Amino acid sequence: MSSGAVRRSARPDRKLAPMAEELFKDGKLSGEGEGEGDYAADGRRHGPWTFSFRNGQVKAKGSYRSGQLDGEWIWYREGGGLLQQGAFVDGVQHGPWRRWHDTRKLLDEGTYAMGKKSGEWVTSSKAGEETKRKNHR
Template identity: 50%
Template sequence: MSAVEHFDGEVKSGDAEYWYRSGRKKAEGRFADGLFTGTWTWWRDNGELLQQGAFVAGEQHGLWRRWHDTGALMDEGEWVHGKRSGEWTHYDKLGEVRRVVTHPAR
């Protein structure tokens, strides 16, 4: 894997990008004070989306989505300060709703 990361002293800070050995992008996002921040996106080695979501101060926070290897949405839901919150919808590989799970509101 290859990476481009920026540092403020010894702490990761700013944009970051990671690639598979194949040369395809694996992930991109930002660091602030060494912690994940803002929207991050991950891809499979074949270039298809794997997951996307946001962080606040290193914790998952906001809407997150993951995709099956077929390209269909796998699941989506909200994170609040690192914990699943509210309604999460899970889909099968054809994109049909498989189940809906309600997590405690945070």
């Protein structure tokens, strides 16, 4: 743990962040679970974090820098398999991005440039067949 960083826990016997409800931007519940990682002295998440579903399966893994998502992040489905994978810079999507259907076939892939789709994006059906190609500027 870096100097000035502290860990917070919902339970004194474990180094976990409190149970939390996470909301999407539209206000819908994305899920509940626990997170494990460090907090900086100012109370913001910092460094590697892992979030888990209530059943203990990993929900997401990645890093924070000064409270913002930063670097590579991976999200998983509760029943297993990948949900999405991509990178962030200062909390904004930036770099290659991939999402998967619940059939474990690729849904779409492309690149983000500071939060906006950039370049070619390819979308596929649940069966894995390409359905669309779009070039974003």
